[in-house]
Amino acid sequence: MGRPTMGDNAIRVANLRKQFPGRDGxxxxxxxxxxxxxxxxxFGLLGPNGAGKTTTVEIxxxxxxxxxxxxxxxxxxWESQASEIRERIGVTLQETRFPEKSTLRExxxxxxxxxxxxxxxxxxxxxxxxxxxxxxxxEQLSGGQQxxxxxxxxxxxxxxxxxxxxxxTGLDPQSRRQLWDVIIDLRSRGRTTVLTTHYMDEAERLCDxxxxxxxxxxxxxxxxxxxxxRLGGEHIVEFALMGxxxxxxxxxxxxxxxxLDSRAEGDGFALTVGAPHRAIPALLEYLDTEGRPLARLxxxxxxxxxxxxALTGRHLREETEEAKPSKPGRxxxx
Amino acid sequence: MSHYHPLRSLYFARxxxxxxxxxxxxxxxxxxxxxxxxxxxxxxxxxPDNVQVDLVENPATEGVRQVLEDFDxxxxxxxxxxxxxxxxxxxxxxxxxxxxxxxxxxxxxVSGPITYRYDPTRPExxxxxxxxxxxxxxxAGRLDPVKTQDTILNEPGSRYIDFLIPGLIGQNTMGGGxxxxxxxxxxxxxxKLLKRFTATPMPRKDFLLAILLARLTFLIPDVAVLLSLGVxxxxxxxxxxxxxxxxxxxxxxxxxxxGIGLLLASRAQTTETVSxxxxxxxxxxxxxxxxxxxxxxxxxxxxxxxxALPLTQLLNALRAIMLEAAGINHPxxxxxxxxxxxxxxxxxxxxxxxxxxx
Numbered sequence: 249m250g251r252p253t254m255g256d257n258a259i260r261v262a263n264l265r266k267q268f269p270g271r272d273g274x275x276x277x278x279x280x281x282x283x284x285x286x287x288x289x290x291f292g293l294l295g296p297n298g299a300g301k302t303t304t305v306e307i308x309x310x311x312x313x314x315x316x317x318x319x320x321x322x323x324x325x326w327e328s329q330a331s332e333i334r335e336r337i338g339v340t341l342q343e344t345r346f347p348e349k350s351t352l353r354e355x356x357x358x359x360x361x362x363x364x365x366x367x368x369x370x371x372x373x374x375x376x377x378x379x380x381x382x383x384x385x386x387e388q389l390s391g392g393q394q395x396x397x398x399x400x401x402x403x404x405x406x407x408x409x410x411x412x413x414x415x416x417t418g419l420d421p422q423s424r425r426q427l428w429d430v431i432i433d434l435r436s437r438g439r440t441t442v443l444t445t446h447y448m449d450e451a452e453r454l455c456d457x458x459x460x461x462x463x464x465x466x467x468x469x470x471x472x473x474x475x476x477x478r479l480g481g482e483h484i485v486e487f488a489l490m491g492x493x494x495x496x497x498x499x500x501x502x503x504x505x506x507x508l509d510s511r512a513e514g515d516g517f518a519l520t521v522g523a524p525h526r527a528i529p530a531l532l533e534y535l536d537t538e539g540r541p542l543a544r545l546x547x548x549x550x551x552x553x554x555x556x557x558a559l560t561g562r563h564l565r566e567e568t569e570e571a572k573p574s575k576p577g578r579x580x581x582x
Numbered sequence: 583m584s585h586y587h588p589l590r591s592l593y594f595a596r597x598x599x600x601x602x603x604x605x606x607x608x609x610x611x612x613x614x615x616x617x618x619x620x621x622x623x624x625x626x627x628x629x630p631d632n633v634q635v636d637l638v639e640n641p642a643t644e645g646v647r648q649v650l651e652d653f654d655x656x657x658x659x660x661x662x663x664x665x666x667x668x669x670x671x672x673x674x675x676x677x678x679x680x681x682x683x684x685x686x687x688x689x690x691x692v693s694g695p696i697t698y699r700y701d702p703t704r705p706e707x708x709x710x711x712x713x714x715x716x717x718x719x720x721x722a723g724r725l726d727p728v729k730t731q732d733t734i735l736n737e738p739g740s741r742y743i744d745f746l747i748p749g750l751i752g753q754n755t756m757g758g759g760x761x762x763x764x765x766x767x768x769x770x771x772x773x774k775l776l777k778r779f780t781a782t783p784m785p786r787k788d789f790l791l792a793i794l795l796a797r798l799t800f801l802i803p804d805v806a807v808l809l810s811l812g813v814x815x816x817x818x819x820x821x822x823x824x825x826x827x828x829x830x831x832x833x834x835x836x837x838x839x840x841g842i843g844l845l846l847a848s849r850a851q852t853t854e855t856v857s858x859x860x861x862x863x864x865x866x867x868x869x870x871x872x873x874x875x876x877x878x879x880x881x882x883x884x885x886x887x888x889x890a891l892p893l894t895q896l897l898n899a900l901r902a903i904m905l906e907a908a909g910i911n912h913p914x915x916x917x918x919x920x921x922x923x924x925x926x927x928x929x930x931x932x933x934x935x936x937x938x939x940x
Contacts, residue, residue: 309781311940334783341781345773349602350595361591362784405782 257320258409258440259285259308264317265464266303277303278314279464287408290431290441292455292472294448294552296564300464301444302413308442309339309411322409335363338402339411340395348387352378352397355386356404363405376400376430392423399430409440416450428454446564448551460556467559475555480508481522484554485531487545488516496540505530509558516543520550520558588784592792600762600800610758610800611807614750618743618811621874625742632657632666633713635686636675642690643669649721650714665717686710739819739905747812748900749873754804755832756867756893759839760860762797764847768856771847776939786939794840801836805829824903827910831903831918835896838922841929842892848937867893895921 261283267274278300285291293301306312307319310326310333319326321333346355356369373379376396381389389397395415402410412431416424431454434441445451451458452472460468460475468475476482489496498517502510506527509520521527524547535542556564600606637643637650650665657664668675668684678684679699685707689697696718700707770776779789805828812818842863850856870884871877871893880888888894899918902908908915 311777311781331783334781337781339778339781341774341778343774344778345775347595347599347775349599354595354598358591358595359782360585362586362588362782364586364783366585401778 256287257284258287258289258322259283259291259442260318260320261304261308262318264304264307264319265315266300266307266312267315276464278307278317281317281461281465283459283466285440285442287440288435288438289456290435290443290454292451292458293442293444293461294446294451294458294556294564295461296446296556296562299461301461304461305411305413305442305444309337310334335365335405336407337409337411338405338407340398340402340413340415342413342417344398346386346394346397346401348385350386351383352386352389352400353382355397356400359401360404366405367403369404372400372404375403375433377426392419392426395419395423396427396430399427403434407439409442410434411442411444413444414446415443416445416447424450448553448564451552458552460552460559462556462560468555472552475552476550479520479550479555479558481506481520482550483521483524483527483547484550485519485521485524485527485545485547486513486516487519487531488514488543489535490541490543493540501531501534504534507531511557518554520554589788589792592784592789593795596766596792596796597799599766600796610754610804614754614808615811618747618750618808618816621746622743622816625746632664633710634666634684635668635688635710635714636678636684637667637669638672638675638687638689639669640672640690642692646688646690646696646718649718653717653721663713665714686714688714743812743816744818744905745876745901746874747808747816747818748904749897751805751808751832752835752871752893752896752900753868753873754808755801755835755896756839756864758797758800758804759836759841760843760846760864762800762843763793763840764843764856764860765853766793767844767847768850768853771851771938771940772853780939790844790934794837797836797840798833801832805832818904820904821907824907827903827908827915828900830910831896831899831915831922834919834922834926835892838892838896838925838929841926841933844937845929845933848933867891870894872897890921892922892925 261281264278264281264283265276266278267276269275281300281304283304293305295301303312307314308321310321310330313326322336324333326333350358352373353369356372360366360369360372370379370382373382376399378393378396378400381393386394386397399412399415402412415431416427419427428450431441431443435454443451443455455472457469457471458475459466468478470478495512496517498510498512500510501507501517501519504519504527506521506523507519507530508522511518519527519531528545528547532542553564556562632654635650637646647667647669650667654664654667668678670678672689675684675687676699679687679701682704685700685704687699689699691697698711698715700711702708767776780786809820809828813820843860846859846863847856850859867873870880870888871891872888873893877885877888877894877897889898895918899908899915902912902914906912910916910919
């Protein structure tokens with residue numbers, strides 16, 4: 249069998265569908281999903297829980313089979329060339345618990361023995377900055393170290409394509425940074441990475457392109473900057489009004505200077521604006537005229553979360569989970 | 583040096599895992615040893631104690647007392663089983679009989695028959711009655727027309743400890759197969775390790791093969807420790823040339839239990855489920871398979887079921903080989919090998935069909 253011609257696509261997915269039997273009829277976890285991931289890029293998958301991200305990624309990793317649709321990974325198909333694909337990919341899964349009483353060297357070494365070609369154990373541990381822990385037991389590692397270990401195990405076969413499933417969930421900021429460095433390093437070596445994440449800053453920082461997935465489909469695709477700019481404005485002005493007045497129609501604010509979009513957000517409002525220095529005075533003047541005092545006002549820069557809200561009217565993360573996206577000051581980066 | 587050796591690396595990982603768990607080391611080696619020592623000590627072969635009997639105090643007591651005490655002195659002199667006699671008022675004697683402090687109460691009578699008061703459902707009571715009655719009747723002139731002689735059985739291999747050691751060896755093999763294989767797999771499944779493995783080029787058969795090979799490797803010290811305990815501490819009679827046959831039966835038995843362990847673990851998603859299944863499978867065998875006492879004690883109508891159990895067959899074979907020097911063509915051994923092989927093959931075939939890697 250000759251070398252497969254994959255063009256410059258590491259992954260090609262066409263009209264992928266996956267359904268599960270459900271209580272009230274089949275559940276369409278993946279509902280006509282199309283995707284192309286280019287070689288060498290870091291590709292992000294963003295979407296709320298239950299959107300079909302994990303199912304899609306599992307199908308790409310060969311851990312699940314599609315109901316219908318076309319899947320090509322590294323120019324090959326799972327049905328006929330499974331072991332070839334497995335030799336060339338690395339994956340991290342959420343919540344993998346490695347055997348506790350193995351040392352890191354033993355564990356990574358065991359995985360290394362599964363691949364015909366790969367990296368040296370010491371080298372791979374060094375990549376994730378765990379070389380000093382080569383002789384410690386897995387059970388003695390902190391949470392952040394265990395997640396770096398999972399990445400090391402994924403790397404030991406020197407994969408062309410890497411699948412990282414929420415690799416920094418639950419980590420402290422320093423560990424997150426360390427893992428980000430590993431991923432950036434991978435990119436610089438020409439590896440392709442598919443990153444599933446629900447952290448906007450992570451997607452914006454690491455990914456060349458992002459696919460936003462909702463209800464089993466890709467609803468937006470492009471570089472983070474691209475997607476954000478489609479909103480038309482780079483800033484969000486959030487505010488809330490004092491008093492127990494009947495709810496105000498957000499549409500009232502949409503005609504103010506430089507305001508591109510206006511919606512209700514929590515107990516207040518969020519305006520997408522192009523130029524805050526024009527929109528805010530306009531808003532204040534308007535409220536003054538209407539006799540509606542402000543309870544609070546903040547501005548922040550637009551994130552992929554806002555892109556998602558604009559597309560679907562819902563949030564990527566439920567309000568009850570983690571911090572509310574409209575918290576001030578969380579978007580400080582650059 | 584090639585780095586590609588999945589089977590070897592998986593095998594060594596299983597070995598390391600086992601000896602790094604101190605708790606497992608206790609259950610596999612410590613527990614059966616303690617059990618053997620304890621039970622062996624408790625059920626030591628001893629000559630029967632003196633016959634215990636209470637004699638009621640009344641005008642006719644003296645005659646009976648004389649006979650029994652004479653017998654006892656003679657028995658002590660000849661180092662045989664004697665009579666331990668207590669003479670008590672009637673009420674007290676009956677109370678002692680009721681509460682199990684004595685098996686037999688003799689109520690002598692001046693003019694009528696001697697009354698034996700006892701509970702026939704207690705085995706020591708019927709033996710006491712027979713022994714005492716023989717003494718009294720012989721003393722009064724009973725003749726035994728038929729000549730008899732006694733040949734005392736004093737061969738090693740018929741003690742309780744000889745019965746027990748093969749039982750413990752078999753029980754250890756069962757535990758190792760079920761828990762060592764089944765529990766391990768379920769834990770791996772819960773920790774998403776099985777799933778993680780299937781994303782690599784690791785051949786699935788190598789993974790399972792490594793587990794079996796590790797199991798068989800550990801069979802060596804498992805059997806050796808208990809066998810050594812039996813032979814060197816308890817002086818079990820064991821022909822060393824039968825060792826290969828013990829090994830063969832043990833290997834087939836271990837494979838049978840590993841197969842059952844694999845089957846029980848094939849779809850379980852929690853440790854609770856698999857523990858429940860294991861206990862469900864093991865407990866009947868602990869009770870019925872002849873581990874602590876012979877399986878023949880159970881009614882004939884249940885034997886078809888009991889003899890089909892893998893542990894019963896393993897123990898039958900081990901005892902036949904170790905205590906009766908049975909060879910491979912001995913029907914007990916041949917049958918055991920056949921039934922254990924059937925369990926092994928059957929459970930592997932089904933388990934591999936339904937095994938869930940996710």
